[in-house]
Amino acid sequence: MLQIHDVNFEDTKEAFKSKSTKQLRLSYLLFWMMSKPLLVRYLSQITRFLLNVHFPIKWLIKRTIYSQFCGGEDKNEYLKVIKNLGKVGIGAILDYSVEGEDSEADFERTKEELIKIVKISSEDENIPCACMKITGIGSFEVLQKVQAGDLNKDVAEFVSIENRLDQICNTAFQLKTPIYIDAEESWIQGVIDDLCEKMILKYNKERAIVFTTLQMYRRDRLQYFSNLLEKVKAENVKVGVKIVRGAYLEKENLRAQKLNELSPINKSKEATDHLYNLSLQMAIENIEHVEICAGTHNENSCNLLVELMQKRQLENNDPKIWFSQLYGMSDHISFNLASRKYNVSKYLPYGPVKSTLPYLIRRAEENTAIAGQMGQEFRILKKELKRRKLAS
Numbered sequence: 001m002l003q004i005h006d007v008n009f010e011d012t013k014e015a016f017k018s019k020s021t022k023q024l025r026l027s028y029l030l031f032w033m034m035s036k037p038l039l040v041r042y043l044s045q046i047t048r049f050l051l052n053v054h055f056p057i058k059w060l061i062k063r064t065i066y067s068q069f070c071g072g073e074d075k076n077e078y079l080k081v082i083k084n085l086g087k088v089g090i091g092a093i094l095d096y097s098v099e100g101e102d103s104e105a106d107f108e109r110t111k112e113e114l115i116k117i118v119k120i121s122s123e124d125e126n127i128p129c130a131c132m133k134i135t136g137i138g139s140f141e142v143l144q145k146v147q148a149g150d151l152n153k154d155v156a157e158f159v160s161i162e163n164r165l166d167q168i169c170n171t172a173f174q175l176k177t178p179i180y181i182d183a184e185e186s187w188i189q190g191v192i193d194d195l196c197e198k199m200i201l202k203y204n205k206e207r208a209i210v211f212t213t214l215q216m217y218r219r220d221r222l223q224y225f226s227n228l229l230e231k232v233k234a235e236n237v238k239v240g241v242k243i244v245r246g247a248y249l250e251k252e253n254l255r256a257q258k259l260n261e262l263s264p265i266n267k268s269k270e271a272t273d274h275l276y277n278l279s280l281q282m283a284i285e286n287i288e289h290v291e292i293c294a295g296t297h298n299e300n301s302c303n304l305l306v307e308l309m310q311k312r313q314l315e316n317n318d319p320k321i322w323f324s325q326l327y328g329m330s331d332h333i334s335f336n337l338a339s340r341k342y343n344v345s346k347y348l349p350y351g352p353v354k355s356t357l358p359y360l361i362r363r364a365e366e367n368t369a370i371a372g373q374m375g376q377e378f379r380i381l382k383k384e385l386k387r388r389k390l391a392s
């Protein structure tokens with residue numbers, strides 16, 4: 001464990017000061033359920049079925065798992081959540097997480113929604129930036145075919161993807177609101193990288209408006225980051241990078257196995273942790289050229305970033321450095337960092353209960369898969385509930 005300087009993630013009183021004991025008990029129950037893989041699988045299937053036959057369980061979902069991980073069904077609801085986070089110095093990033101879109105009309109609608117989000121972000125001091133997925137504005141299949149060389153980049157569908165992305169980034173540029181572009185599966189990420197780099201060169205002349213994402217569970221990403229830094233230095237632009245570990249581990253390994261190829265993913269969690277931390281180091285060493293968002297729930301990585309900032313004598317709230325966690329997770333990290341004036345944001349999914357269900361089920365399944373994460377959430381909630389009991 002690294003030495004902690006001025007941030008104490010064990011301060012559960014600070015971390016949960018805005019939560020009632022009733023809310024904490026509900027969170028505890030939810031994380032307990034998520035630690036049971038079989039239970040998660042059955043409950044997910046039952047919930048999907050009940051919603052499909054219009055059985056009235058929406059209210060139950062909304063009061064439980066939805067309120068833990070989502071901001072609200074409409075603007076009125078999510079703005080309340082954003083305001084509350086803002087009161088303790090935490091920003092919110094509206095995450096339009098629609099899934100299963102596959103027509104050109106759907107992609108256009110998503111583009112319009114993303115442009116709306118950029119505008120809302122630019123008007124609200126509690127929303128530091130916007131975020132998006134390329135597969136929200138274009139077909140996965142087209143991206144995959146272009147990456148594999150089976151389609152040319154001048155095919156109409158791909159040109160439309162680039163045009164939509166350009167319109168979103170241009171709005172972000174005009175309104176001086178950064179936009180984070182998420183990283184996805186490696187068999188489409190090559191094309192996503194090309195699109196991001198094009199936008200970075202076009203819009204990041206003065207500051208980082210367009211942020212690409214580095215998944216450090218990939219063996220090749222540190223070298224990619226180093227090459228990207230060389231490119232932006234040569235072009236005299238800034239680069240924005242969101243640094244994450246990566247969300248598609250099993251899918252990536254399975255695909256590589258099926259194709260009898262070397263997996264692009266590191267051999268071990270330790271190797272991923274090591275590369276993640278090296279990328280933070282590389283970012284801070286090049287802070288004149290780069291703005292970063294450390295998207296992680298890992299305490300050691302957050303501690304390391306704090307330490308690297310202090311070594312370089314950067315202010316806690318240096319505008320080039322952000323920490324980010326998902327809404328409903330790792331509040332002990334977010335709230336304690338924010339209490340020390342570090343820049344912190346939460347990814348905040350929003351939308352109708354039914355359309356956020358795939359996200360919620362994935363949250364539950366991913367949390368089940370990440371045993372360490374569950375242990376951390378559990379332990380910290382238990383500690384605070386115990387502290388409150390003793391204090392009463």
Ligand SMILES: Cc1cc2nc3c(=O)[nH]c(=O)nc-3n(C[C@H](O)[C@H](O)[C@H](O)COP(=O)(O)OP(=O)(O)OC[C@H]3O[C@@H](n4cnc5c(N)ncnc54)[C@H](O)[C@@H]3O)c2cc1C
Binds near residue numbers: 295297
């Ligand atoms: C704000 C935010 C934005 C995000 N954006 C994206 C995004 O754009 N794209 C994306 O893919 N993900 C994204 N994620 C998810 C992220 O990639 C991780 O899946 C998640 O945050 C868990 O990693 P961790 O650093 O929080 O914590 P940890 O619990 O320390 O790490 C878990 C992660 O380590 C890696 N890992 C686990 N076991 C192994 C192993 N055996 N070998 C190699 N690596 C292993 C995996 O990436 C796993 O998710 C985002 C997360 C956050 C908080």
